[in-house]
Amino acid sequence: xxxxxxxxxxxxxxxxxxxxxxxxQPARQPQFESPKVNPDNSVTFKLYAPxxxxxxxxxxxxxxxxxxxKDSAGVWSITTEPAKPDMYPYAFIADGITVxxxxxQYLFPNEGFQNSxxxxxxxxxxxxxxxxxxxxxxxxxxxxxxxxxxxxxxxYTPPGYEKDNAKKYxxxxxxxxxxxxxxxxxxxxxxNIILDNLVAQSKATPMxxxxxxxxxxxxxxxxxxSLRNWENLQEFKKDFFNNLLPFVEKNYRTINDKExxxxxxxxxxxxxxxxxxxxxxxxxxxxxxxxxxMLKEExxxxxxxxxxxxxxxxxxxxxxxxxxxxxxxxxxVIADYLKLLDDKKIRxxxxxxxxxxxxxxxxxxxxxxxxKLFK
Amino acid sequence: xxxxxxxxxxxxxxxxxxxxxxxxQPARQPQFESPKVNPDNSVTFKLYAPxxxxxxxxxxxxxxxxxxxKDSAGVWSITTEPAKPDMYPYAFIADGITVxxxxxQYLFPNEGFQNSxxxxxxxxxxxxxxxxxxxxxxxxxxxxxxxxxxxxxxxYTPPGYEKDNAKKYxxxxxxxxxxxxxxxxxxxxxxNIILDNLVAQSKATPMxxxxxxxxxxxxxxxxxxSLRNWENLQEFKKDFFNNLLPFVEKNYRTINDKExxxxxxxxxxxxxxxxxxxxxxxxxxxxxxxxxxMLKEExxxxxxxxxxxxxxxxxxxxxxxxxxxxxxxxxxVIADYLKLLDDKKIRxxxxxxxxxxxxxxxxxxxxxxxxKLFK
Numbered sequence: 001x002x003x004x005x006x007x008x009x010x011x012x013x014x015x016x017x018x019x020x021x022x023x024x025q026p027a028r029q030p031q032f033e034s035p036k037v038n039p040d041n042s043v044t045f046k047l048y049a050p051x052x053x054x055x056x057x058x059x060x061x062x063x064x065x066x067x068x069x070k071d072s073a074g075v076w077s078i079t080t081e082p083a084k085p086d087m088y089p090y091a092f093i094a095d096g097i098t099v100x101x102x103x104x105q106y107l108f109p110n111e112g113f114q115n116s117x118x119x120x121x122x123x124x125x126x127x128x129x130x131x132x133x134x135x136x137x138x139x140x141x142x143x144x145x146x147x148x149x150x151x152x153x154x155x156y157t158p159p160g161y162e163k164d165n166a167k168k169y170x171x172x173x174x175x176x177x178x179x180x181x182x183x184x185x186x187x188x189x190x191x192n193i194i195l196d197n198l199v200a201q202s203k204a205t206p207m208x209x210x211x212x213x214x215x216x217x218x219x220x221x222x223x224x225x226s227l228r229n230w231e232n233l234q235e236f237k238k239d240f241f242n243n244l245l246p247f248v249e250k251n252y253r254t255i256n257d258k259e260x261x262x263x264x265x266x267x268x269x270x271x272x273x274x275x276x277x278x279x280x281x282x283x284x285x286x287x288x289x290x291x292x293x294m295l296k297e298e299x300x301x302x303x304x305x306x307x308x309x310x311x312x313x314x315x316x317x318x319x320x321x322x323x324x325x326x327x328x329x330x331x332x333v334i335a336d337y338l339k340l341l342d343d344k345k346i347r348x349x350x351x352x353x354x355x356x357x358x359x360x361x362x363x364x365x366x367x368x369x370x371x372k373l374f375k
Numbered sequence: 376x377x378x379x380x381x382x383x384x385x386x387x388x389x390x391x392x393x394x395x396x397x398x399x400q401p402a403r404q405p406q407f408e409s410p411k412v413n414p415d416n417s418v419t420f421k422l423y424a425p426x427x428x429x430x431x432x433x434x435x436x437x438x439x440x441x442x443x444x445k446d447s448a449g450v451w452s453i454t455t456e457p458a459k460p461d462m463y464p465y466a467f468i469a470d471g472i473t474v475x476x477x478x479x480q481y482l483f484p485n486e487g488f489q490n491s492x493x494x495x496x497x498x499x500x501x502x503x504x505x506x507x508x509x510x511x512x513x514x515x516x517x518x519x520x521x522x523x524x525x526x527x528x529x530x531y532t533p534p535g536y537e538k539d540n541a542k543k544y545x546x547x548x549x550x551x552x553x554x555x556x557x558x559x560x561x562x563x564x565x566x567n568i569i570l571d572n573l574v575a576q577s578k579a580t581p582m583x584x585x586x587x588x589x590x591x592x593x594x595x596x597x598x599x600x601s602l603r604n605w606e607n608l609q610e611f612k613k614d615f616f617n618n619l620l621p622f623v624e625k626n627y628r629t630i631n632d633k634e635x636x637x638x639x640x641x642x643x644x645x646x647x648x649x650x651x652x653x654x655x656x657x658x659x660x661x662x663x664x665x666x667x668x669m670l671k672e673e674x675x676x677x678x679x680x681x682x683x684x685x686x687x688x689x690x691x692x693x694x695x696x697x698x699x700x701x702x703x704x705x706x707x708v709i710a711d712y713l714k715l716l717d718d719k720k721i722r723x724x725x726x727x728x729x730x731x732x733x734x735x736x737x738x739x740x741x742x743x744x745x746x747k748l749f750k
Contacts, residue, residue: 033593051471089395096426097469098477105486105556108395114477114489130517130525139514142505150505162626165540177395181480188395218408251537267395359395 030073034103035090035118041082043118045090047101050074052094059090059118060358068092085122086360087190089115109187111218112179117188125197127367128190133200134159138192140182143247145239152182152213153244155252156192158199158206168253170207170260170374172286173240173276174366175214175269178293182213188359189266194367205374207262210248212240214269233272240276241283259318262286262373266362267330268293271302278306281316286373288321290365291328291357296336307344314347319372323351323365330357405448409478410465410493416457418493420465420476425449427469434465434493435733443467460497461735462565464490483563486593487554492563500572502742503565508575509534513567515557518622520614527557527588528619530627531567533574533581543628545582545635545749547661548615548651549741550589550644553668557588563734564641569742580749582637585623587615589644608647615651616658634693637661637748641737642705643668646677653681656691661748663696665740666703666732671711682719689722694747698726698740705732 034046045057047068055076056065061083068076076092089108092099100107101116108115125131136158142150158169174191176184185191191209198204216235249256263284265273270292277287279302294302306313324334341348351368355361409421420432422443430451431440436458443451451467464483467474475482476491483490500506511533517525533544549566551559560566566584573579591610624631638659640648645667652662654677669677681688699709716723726743730736 049472094472095470097424097472097474099472099474100489102473102489103486105484107482107489109480111478111480114475114482132519132525135517137514137516139512141512142510144507150507180395357395 030075032075032103034101035116037118037120038079041085041120041122042080043083043120044077044079045092045101045118046075046077046103047092047094047099048073048075049092049094049099052076054095056093057090058093058098060088060360061086061120065093083120085120085124085126087117087119087128087188087363088360089188090118091115106187109181109183110179111181127197128194128363129197130193131197131200133196135196136161136192136199138186141247141251143243145243147235148216148239151239151243153247154182154186154211155248156186156195156209156211157252158195158208160206161208161253165253168255170205170262171248171252171254172207172209172370172373173261173263173273174209174211175263175265175273176211177265177267177269178215180214180266180269182211184359185209185211189362189366191366194363195370198367198370204370207370207374208248208252208254210244212244214265214272229268233275236272237276241280245283258283258285258316260374262288262319262369264288264290264321264366264369265292266290266359266365267357275302278303278313278320281305281313285316285318287317288319288365288369289323290362291324291330292322292334293330294333294337296333299337299340306346310345314345317347319369320346320348321351321369321372322348323353323361323368325353325355325357325361327354327356328361405450407450407478409476410491412493412495413454416460416495416497417455418458418495419452419454420467420493421450421452421478422467422469422474422476423448423450424467424469424474427451429470431468432465433468433473435463435735436461436495440468458495460495460499460501462492462494462503462563462738463735464563465493466490481562484556484558485554486556502572503569503738504572505568506572506575508571510571511536511567511574513561516622516626518618520618522610523591523614526614526618528622529557529561529586530623531561531570531584531586532627533570533583535581536583536628540628543630545580545637546623546627546629547582547584547745547748548636548638548648549584549586550638550640550648551586552640552642552644553590555589555641555644557586559734560584560586564737564741566741569738570745573742573745579745582745582749583623583627583629585619587619589640589647604643608650611647612651616655620658633658633660633691635749637663637694637744639663639665639696639741639744640667641665641734641740642732650677653678653688653695656680656688660691660693662692663694663740663744664698665737666699666705667697667709668705669708669712671708674712674715681721685720689720692722694744695721695723696726696744696747697723698728698736698743700728700730700732700736702729702731703736 032046036044055068057078058065068078070076100114104116106117139155216232263273263277270289271294274289277284407421411419430443433440443453445451475489479491481492591607636659638648638652645664646669649664652659
């Protein structure tokens with residue numbers, strides 16, 4: 001019997017029973033696909049959870065979690081209303097427990113929560129849609145910090161980088177948000193695909209994009225207290241300038257002056273990009289914040305160099321750009337900051353978009369600034 | 376109040392409330408770390424699930440799922456017995472629902488299930504432990520198939536690849552198991568780190584490793600039936616030889632003859648590597664299967680070229696290697712296959728290890744064959 005059973009499942013080329021997963025579910029699960037984007041841009045989501053009493057879908061294109069219904073095989077499902085084409089995070093809530101979609105390999109890289117990603121392509125390719133254009137390369141590297149040890153970084157090189165060994169490129173340092181990780185900008189932000197598409201359309205200057213793990217250590221691993229993120233930021237600053245930047249400039253064909261270095265980031269990483277960029281005028285002429293995390297009481301401290309002499313700041317910055325959504329919880333503090341920049345006569349561009357603190361907005365902001373950088 | 380609240384959470388640099396996660400959990404969760412490897416190689420796992428009635432830990436170093444206990448804040452936890460140093464998949468089972476660890480960014484890339492990964496390093500670095508040695512680069516690429524569209528592939532180049540533009544390298548094509556994806560060999564199999572370490576110890580020839588998405592399409596997206604995997608395999612074969620191989624040899628400095636091409640794979644991908652390798656004697660002189668998926672009734676069909684003339688087969692193969700664990704569900708069919716190879720006088724090396732159908736064994740098998748290839 002056992003042999004027959006093993007044969008039967010090897011006909012299926014080693015589906016669940018001979019699986020490398022830790023074995024939790026019954027051996028024979030119903031086969032299904034999730035998520036499935038329908039032609040009208042509605043999406044069908046499914047989860048096998050025969051023991052659950054209540055399962056909801058929580059997706060960023062829904063106003064609130066939507067109840068799913070269970071069939072006789074224990075598979076919960078829902079088909080949503082048509083959604084606006086974009087790539088959205090989602091998760092299931094099964095009896096109060098958040099679960100990413102086990103049938104979907106596309107996960108939101110993060111160390112604070114688990115969400116899956118669904119891409120609704122629509123009829124016209126979006127700027128982050130994979131299209132048959134020349135593609136750059138995303139490489140993962142490890143560099144070393146004497147204090148912090150092995151550090152991961154993802155590096156995008158534009159199409160053609162490998163072909164011409166003499167050509168040098170400008171560099172965008174791109175920081176993720178709090179609890180995100182070094183892969184979030186490519187996997188959720190599609191930074192590489194956005195640049196591939198913009199370069200193919202001659203709308204962006206080919207550039208290298210450097211996406212490090214944007215903290216010294218996970219926030220949760222240090223004792224709490226209001227100073228802990230300042231310490232983390234100081235340690236990351238040291239790592240960024242002493243280890244990461246030299247690693248990039250040693251291993252890639254970069255143009256090593258401030259006119260050819262940009263820094264941008266989202267949320268916590270947006271605050272960091274402003275802090276690193278504005279306080280290091282010899283390093284960066286292009287500074288962008290995407291819904292940058294900031295505190296009013298830190299405005300003076302974190303902007304010390306930029307505020308010292310506005311005309312000097314305006315002279316050296318080729319772009320100082322801030323984007324934020326009207327529904328973002330950070331909008332009020334960022335609005336205060338923008339007003340302060342006006343008062344101080346520090347030139348800046350703003351992009352007040354619809355929506356909230358989302359990676360849908362992040363993709364839009366990156367696609368916007370990528371068309372401005374190094375021009 | 377709202378402003379105060381937002382300030383308070385921005386002090387924490389945008390922790391859960393201003394988060395890009397779909398909002399499912401209450402705003403203020405207790406802060407904790409999971410997993411935490413203790414000095415004695417025991418591990419503490421935690422999950423915030425205040426509404427759950429029962430939570431278990433399912434880890435591949437445990438014989439069976441172990442009950443966790445809940446504290447007053449709704450955090451379930453367990454500290455295991457000390458475990459043998461290795462990297463293991465695990466998940467939680469909360470009221471019957473399998474959940475990867477939301478606090479752990481290290482996930483098992485897969486489209487059939489979700490597991491997290493915990494690394495128990497121990498006092499001596501293992502062959503897959505990240506060490507401060509020269510590191511190669513893992514790059515993700517997209518190539519195109521006229522039939523299948525955009526196709527992902529991960530490519531490892533050894534340390535020093537970028538430094539000498541004249542040097543060419545042998546290539547190992549490395550296939551994942553069923554429901555695994557193109558990132559499984561690096562993230563779960565640590566193929567890049569194993570090679571970095573072996574090259575640093577002068578135990579392996581520096582090589583390029585090509586890790587494609589090893590199917591034409593996810594198994595579940597086609598109607599079922601016993602032939603479906605054969606069709607999938609035929610479509611992937613076409614893609615592999617017509618699109619992937621030319622893409623690699625056009626874009627990398629490869630040595631393009633059979634003596635400098637190897638193919639290996641795990642589970643379903645092990646079956647594929649034998650099928651591709653043995654039936655294409657002009658392409659591969661090095662053929663390895665790690666617990667290769669196979670069916671007794673397909674032995675003749677899938678080995679047609681190799682079985683035709685054993686002495687010719689023995690002459691052209693520099694290595695024909697099969698590894699499997701004694702507790703692997705596939706052991707009986709692989710044992711039959713090995714016996715058939717003996718009967719046919721086809722020379723092969725075998726490695727019958729302890730353990731089952733696991734990525735712990737996969738890492739061991741890769742570290743073993745990598746010391747034999749291209750020598």
